[in-house]
Amino acid sequence: MVDAARQPKIDVRAFTEVEKVEGFVGNFKVTLREKAKYVRADRCNGCGACTLACPVEVPNYFDMNLAPRKAAYVPMSQSVPLIYSIDMENCIHCYKCVDACGALEAIDFSQEDKLVEEDIGAIIVATGFSHFDPSVMDEYGYARYPNVITAMEMERLNNSAGPTNGDLIRPSDNETPKTLAFINCVGSRDKRYNPSCSNFCCMYSIKNAVLLKQMNPDVDITIYYIDIRTPSKGYEEFYNRAREMGIHFSQGRPSLITEDPETHNLVVHAEDVGLGLVTEKEYDMVMLSQAAIPQPDQNHMSSVLNVAQSPGGWFMEYHPKLRPMDSPTDGIFFAGACQGPKDIPSSVAQGSAAAARASRILHSEEWEIEPTVAVVWPDRCSATTKGRACGLCVKACPYGAVKIEGDKAAEIITAKCHGCGGCVAECPEDAITQLHYTDAQILSQMRALLADKPEEKILAFRCHWCSYGGADLAGTSHFEYTANERGMKVMCSARMDSDFIYEAFRLGAGGVLYSGCHPQDCHYITGQLVGAKRASRLKKVFDRMDMTEGRFRIEWISAAEGDKYARVLNEMQDVLDNISPDDLHEEIERLKPEMSKRLKNFPGVPGVEEAMVYSDKLVQAITSQLEAK
Amino acid sequence: MNHDTGVQTFADQVKALPGGEFLERCYACGTCVSKCMIQQKGELKYNPRRLLRLAMLDLKQEAFDNPTTWLCSACDLCYTACPQEIHISGVITAVKKIAVEEGRVTPIKTARVDQQTCVGCGLCTEGCPYQAISLVEKKVPFRGMIQVAEVDPGLCMGCGICSAICRSTSIGVPEENTDNEILDDLWSWMQHQEVRN
Numbered sequence: 001m002v003d004a005a006r007q008p009k010i011d012v013r014a015f016t017e018v019e020k021v022e023g024f025v026g027n028f029k030v031t032l033r034e035k036a037k038y039v040r041a042d043r044c045n046g047c048g049a050c051t052l053a054c055p056v057e058v059p060n061y062f063d064m065n066l067a068p069r070k071a072a073y074v075p076m077s078q079s080v081p082l083i084y085s086i087d088m089e090n091c092i093h094c095y096k097c098v099d100a101c102g103a104l105e106a107i108d109f110s111q112e113d114k115l116v117e118e119d120i121g122a123i124i125v126a127t128g129f130s131h132f133d134p135s136v137m138d139e140y141g142y143a144r145y146p147n148v149i150t151a152m153e154m155e156r157l158n159n160s161a162g163p164t165n166g167d168l169i170r171p172s173d174n175e176t177p178k179t180l181a182f183i184n185c186v187g188s189r190d191k192r193y194n195p196s197c198s199n200f201c202c203m204y205s206i207k208n209a210v211l212l213k214q215m216n217p218d219v220d221i222t223i224y225y226i227d228i229r230t231p232s233k234g235y236e237e238f239y240n241r242a243r244e245m246g247i248h249f250s251q252g253r254p255s256l257i258t259e260d261p262e263t264h265n266l267v268v269h270a271e272d273v274g275l276g277l278v279t280e281k282e283y284d285m286v287m288l289s290q291a292a293i294p295q296p297d298q299n300h301m302s303s304v305l306n307v308a309q310s311p312g313g314w315f316m317e318y319h320p321k322l323r324p325m326d327s328p329t330d331g332i333f334f335a336g337a338c339q340g341p342k343d344i345p346s347s348v349a350q351g352s353a354a355a356a357r358a359s360r361i362l363h364s365e366e367w368e369i370e371p372t373v374a375v376v377w378p379d380r381c382s383a384t385t386k387g388r389a390c391g392l393c394v395k396a397c398p399y400g401a402v403k404i405e406g407d408k409a410a411e412i413i414t415a416k417c418h419g420c421g422g423c424v425a426e427c428p429e430d431a432i433t434q435l436h437y438t439d440a441q442i443l444s445q446m447r448a449l450l451a452d453k454p455e456e457k458i459l460a461f462r463c464h465w466c467s468y469g470g471a472d473l474a475g476t477s478h479f480e481y482t483a484n485e486r487g488m489k490v491m492c493s494a495r496m497d498s499d500f501i502y503e504a505f506r507l508g509a510g511g512v513l514y515s516g517c518h519p520q521d522c523h524y525i526t527g528q529l530v531g532a533k534r535a536s537r538l539k540k541v542f543d544r545m546d547m548t549e550g551r552f553r554i555e556w557i558s559a560a561e562g563d564k565y566a567r568v569l570n571e572m573q574d575v576l577d578n579i580s581p582d583d584l585h586e587e588i589e590r591l592k593p594e595m596s597k598r599l600k601n602f603p604g605v606p607g608v609e610e611a612m613v614y615s616d617k618l619v620q621a622i623t624s625q626l627e628a629k
Numbered sequence: 630m631n632h633d634t635g636v637q638t639f640a641d642q643v644k645a646l647p648g649g650e651f652l653e654r655c656y657a658c659g660t661c662v663s664k665c666m667i668q669q670k671g672e673l674k675y676n677p678r679r680l681l682r683l684a685m686l687d688l689k690q691e692a693f694d695n696p697t698t699w700l701c702s703a704c705d706l707c708y709t710a711c712p713q714e715i716h717i718s719g720v721i722t723a724v725k726k727i728a729v730e731e732g733r734v735t736p737i738k739t740a741r742v743d744q745q746t747c748v749g750c751g752l753c754t755e756g757c758p759y760q761a762i763s764l765v766e767k768k769v770p771f772r773g774m775i776q777v778a779e780v781d782p783g784l785c786m787g788c789g790i791c792s793a794i795c796r797s798t799s800i801g802v803p804e805e806n807t808d809n810e811i812l813d814d815l816w817s818w819m820q821h822q823e824v825r826n
Contacts, residue, residue, distance in 0.1 A: 139710065189656075190712035226658040253658035255710050271659030276676055278663045 001080045012081055019115065021123070021305055024401075024415040025331030025369075026361055028120040036111040037085035039072075043106035046074075046082035050107065053100035058090045060163075064153045067163030072097045072107075077161060122331045122358035125315065126351065127301060129337035132187035132194060132291035140186065140288055145259045146172040147266055151201070151289045154208055168212060170285050172264035177284035178218070181268050182209060183254055184225040188291030196312055200343040201289040202229045206239055208287070209247045222248040222281070224270055232345065250279070257286060292341040305332055306399065308525040314340045318523070325354040328418070328525055329399065330369065333357050372419030372436045372491055374401075374412050377606065380431035381409035393423035393432060396494065398525035420524035421495025425534070430499075430605040437490055439497070439602075440611035446504060447615035449486040451622045454508035455584055458572050460487045461496045463531075466517035469559025479566035482573035484510070492516065492524045493531030498538055499602050501552070506595035508588045511551045511572045514538070515565075518556045528556070545594055548587060550575035639689040642727055648719020655681045661707035661717050667700055675700055677707060677717050684724055693728045697721060699735050702786050703759065722784075729783030739785035740792065740802050742778045744769045747799040749776035753791035761785040762800075 005012050013032065020031040039050075056071035063069075071090045074082060086097065086107070098107050131152055135143035142148045147170050149157070160166035170177050182205045188198040202225065209221045228249065230239045243249065254270035266286050272279050294313035295301070302309050307327040308316040315338050318326035325333050335351035336342065342350070361367065383389035383404065393402045393410050401416035402423055410432070412423075421434040433439065450457055462468040468489050474481060490496060493516025504512050514535045522528035535554040542552050555568045576584070603609055643649040661677045662668055668675050680697040692698060703718040711717060729735070740762070754762045761784035768774050778800060780791075792801035798808065 185658075185712075191714040192712065226656060251659070252663070253660045253712065255660045255664040269663045271662035271676075271678065273657055273659045273678070276662075276679060277673065278668055 001078070005080045014079075014081060014083070015085060018301075018304055024413060025329075025367055026121050026364070027415070028123060028331065030118050030120045030123070032116045032118060034114040034116055036088070036113050037083065038088060038091075038107060038109055038111050039084050039086060040106045040108050040111075041081070041083050043104050044083045045104065045106075046084070047104075048074075048084070049100040049102075050084055050086075050097035053096040055094060055096065056090050056092055058087065063156050063163050064150070066153060066156055122333065122361040123305070124333045124335055124351075124354045124358055125301070125305065125307075125327070125338055126335040126354075127295055127298070127338040129292045129341060130295045132293050134186050134288045134290050136193075137187065139256050140183070140254075140286075141257050141259060141266075142288060145257065145264070145266060145286075146170075147177075147259075147264050147285045148257060149285065149287055151204060151208070151287055154287045158208060158211060166215075168215075170264070175284075176216075179220040179283045179285075180212070180222070181254075181266070181281070181283040181286045182221065182223045182289065183268070183286060184223065184228075184289045185253065186288040186290045187293075189226060190291075194291045194293060194312065196341075197229065198289075198292040199229075199341040200292070203235060203238070203343060205287075205289050206230075206242045206247070210238075210242050210245060213242075213245050213247060217246075220248070222250055222283070224250050224252060224254050224268065226251070226253050232343075252279075292337065295338070298338070305329070306525070307332055308522070309520075310340070311520045312340075314338065325350050325357055328523060330367070330415075330418075331358075331361055367415070369415065369417075370419045372421075372434055373414050373417040374419065374421065374423050374432050374434050376410050376412055376432050378409035378431075380429050382429050382431070383407055383409045385429065390428060392426045392428065396422035396426040396530045398422065398527055398530075418524060420492035420527040420530075421490060422492065422524070422527050422530040425495050425497035426530065430601065433606075434491075434495065437495060438607055439499070439605050440607035442488065442490065442497075442500060443503065443608060444611045444615040444618070445488060446500065447507065447612075448618050448622070449488070450504065450507045450509055451619040452626060455510045455581070455588055456484050456576070457509055458482065458485050458511040458513060458569060458576070459504045459509045460485050460513040460569065461493075461500070461515060462487055462489055463493045463495075463516040463528075464489055464491045465523040466521055466559050467493075467515035467555075467557040467565065470515075470557040470561045470565040473559060473562030474565045475562075477562050479562055481566035481569040484573060484576075485513075485569050492522070492527040493535070494524065494527035496531055496534070498534060499599060501538055502595045502598045503602065505547075505552075505588070506592055506599060508592075510576045510584065511553065513568065513572060514552070514554045515557050515568075518558055521558055532556075545591055547591060548575065548579055548584075639687040639692070639727070640685055643684045643720060643723045646723035646726060648716050649684075649723035651713070651715045652681060652684055652720050654713040654715050655685070656713065657682065658712060660710050660712065664707045664710045666704060666706060667702070672696065672700065677701070677721065680724065681715075681717070681720060684720065689727075692724050693731075693733050696736075698724050698728060699737060701725075702788065725783060735782055735785075737787045738802050739782040739787050740780045740789070740800055742780060743799040744777050745772070746797050747777040748797055749778065750796065751778070752794050752796065753778050753800050756790050756794040757785075758788065758790065759784045759786050762791060 004010050015035045015037055017033045018030060019033045022029045050072035051070045054070035054072040057068040059065035060067050060069035062076045071087045072084055074084055101107050134140055134150060140148060156162040157164055157168050168176060184201055184205055187193040205223050209223060212219055212221060228239060230236045251273040252270040254268045256269040258267045265282050265284055267280050267282050269280050298313050307329055310316040315334055317324045317334060317339055318328050327334060333354035335354040336347035378384055381389060387407060389404045389410055391404060394404055399416050399418055401413045403411045403413060421437055424432045424434045462471055471487055496514055501512055516531050517528050519528050539552060539554060553572055557565050644652050657678055659678050665677060674696050677697055680692060680695050683692040683695060698721060701718055701721040705718055707717045749764055751764050754764060761781045762778050764776050765779045766774060766776055769777060787802045789802050
């Protein structure tokens with residue numbers, strides 16, 4: 001960290017928050033709030049005289065509130081840059097620090113927060129994680145029993161630079177504990193709090209146990225665990241070493257901790273799974289390995305940076321396996337636990353990868369983006385035709401890439417567009433198209449697929465990232481599903497225009513599947529929500545038309561759910577099999593005029609007319625070929 | 630893709646019953662066992678985690694022979710403690726239901742109805758926490774076709790609440806804490822209290 005601060009090309013802005021991020025890859029405009037430190041950075045030499053003079057003592061957050069700090073302080077002795085600040089919430093304005101600072105005159109009570117705007121090429125987010133508060137778990141008595149501490153508190157007590165200079169003591173009587181219990185998975189792997197595994201707690205429980213045992217071989221340590229997870233290189237060896245050192249491991253999650261009110265010793269009640277018997281053992285001190293959770297302001301940061309969040313609240317990566325350091329927004333990268341709990345080696349690896357990705361942008365004159373971006377025909381936009389832009393495209397865009405200025409037609413900021421197609425499908429004037437997924441292209445495909453016996457076919461709209469992957473998996477896994485399925489790929493369920501669905505039924509399709517990602521998996525942040533809203537609207541329309549239940553179906557299928565894809569298609573086939581051909585034919589013919597009515601503007605979309613002529617020829621060719629056979 | 634082999638295993642049977650759905654979620658942390666009051670009362674063979682394991686591995690007869698199947702009183706202390714939110718007493722009830730259907734008899738003493746005095750008021754059916762009592766129309770010697778309470782021995786846990794509720798002392802758990810025994814106990818306890826005071 002000191003090296004980084006000394007590097008002339010690295011500018012460390014401590015005590016600064018990101019207020020606003022605008023612009024796009026290579027051209028971000030970032031507004032920073034440089035908070036008032038009340039100490040002038042250019043004059044402070046880090047001598048610490050102000051801290052010595054300050055009479056105010058408040059709990060030190062860095063020491064997990066186990067020790068005090070002054071109101072004139074640095075967060076920790078290794079702080080970079082080493083510039084003191086005055087905690088104005090607790091300052092009593094005695095100005096002793098000003099006297100102590102003397103001729104340096106570094107203390108400046110007139111400072112105010114400063115808003116600074118910077119031109120930024122790429123952003124790396126490394127906001128880390130927070131800790132689960134175990135006091136909500138009544139059974140472990142944290143915050144009620146003084147000798148139950150968290151792993152982070154242990155980290156400070158055990159640290160030679162910590163409040164006790166590395167002497168482990170019990171909070172109740174300052175005695176050195178002889179017997180300790182460590183409890184893993186406190187609040188993690190627990191459906192009531194955080195269902196996921198926090199990844200690194202097994203290792204740091206073992207690390208703390210080994211450190212304590214090295215310091216004092218007489219100490220007796222038992223680690224209570226559900227499973228010990230030591231999958232990385234050298235980790236299992238470390239675990240074995242801990243066992244050989246005499247650290248006890250007891251499989252079984254404790255259900256209760258009780259306290260002896262006089263000695264403040266603790267009794268841990270747990271089943272020893274190996275024995276199948278309940279053990280009640282007394283310890284001097286208990287450490288809880290609490291779950292890693294997202295930062296409390298993670299939601300706020302996610303909206304400032306415009307990046308999505310995975311289930312559990314962590315920032316969502318572009319691709320879990322292939323691009324784990326990229327955010328879905330170009331030019332924003334993740335490093336470390338803000339993207340999901342991870343240990344130090346993984347955080348370092350991800351950080352280095354993110355830095356390498358970011359430097360690609362800084363070294364490029366031009367930046368390649370996905371070719372499937374949206375394009376506006378300004379003369380069709382309602383701003384031109386009706387004098388007022390409807391703004392539906394702005395609402396649909398998850399990236400803020402659509403701009404409407406005054407009474408001018410909508411404009412797409414191409415560098416920001418990721419090509420979900422939400423605006424294209426939402427536009428009531430059909431004034432926007434998506435390159436490579438134009439209405440005409442999709443229409444031609446659809447007409448070709450439904451050329452022969454459309455009433456037997458099930459047209460399945462799949463999104464590129466999830467349900468297409470699910471269909472692919474169903475195929476590669478040899479899951480059998482109906483041969484009447486005809487798949488159509490678009491980038492996102494947001495692109496599945498209601499016109500396509502109407503047109504499919506107008507052409508006489510037996511069934512239509514509207515499928516995409518699960519809402520939390522959407523690769524276009526909120527694209528799926530745009531699609532889902534439209535799909536449920538369509539469902540209502542078809543219900544009002546009295547269409548047979550199940551002919552139009554909405555399903556969210558992930559790339560891992562090949563079995564679900566196959567099942568859904570087979571169920572749709574069952575629906576079709578249960579309608580007699582005559583009834584189905586009658587229903588299709590009855591609904592055709594309704595569909596045509598809703599499609600009356602569709603042929604006016606540029607390119608669609610030509611596509612119709614072209615696909616008509618194609619359809620004729622296919623049918624005549626079939627007849628010839 | 631349907632992987633159904635057509636044979637319903639014991640685990641499938643348990644999962645098909647209400648309460649048994651989440652059987653496979655158990656990752657054997659043992660929280661339920663150390664929370665259990667019956668285990669704490671010295672019944673060492675009583676172990677809900679092991680019963681779930683037996684059910685998962687289709688060890689049907691072993692599950693039926695296990696005291697856990699029969700002794701759980703569904704107090705649900707373990708349910709609130711379970712990190713996987715498995716309704717453990719629901720799983721146990723499901724195993725017990727299958728055991729009773731296959732002719733196993735509960736080793737605990739269950740409530741019996743004296744059909745000669747039962748008036749069929751139905752108070753016991755409302756009081757039973759295990760829904761083990763129902764009113765049935767049946768032919769009773771000397772009384773003809775009348776409505777009387779009937780106990781499902783597969784569901785009864787022998788708690789005795791029905792006995793306390795019954796207005797005509799027609800239902801109760803035989804040989805276990807008759808009204809007189811309890812009154813005697815209470816009487817001696819109260820005298821003991823008086824001495825202490």
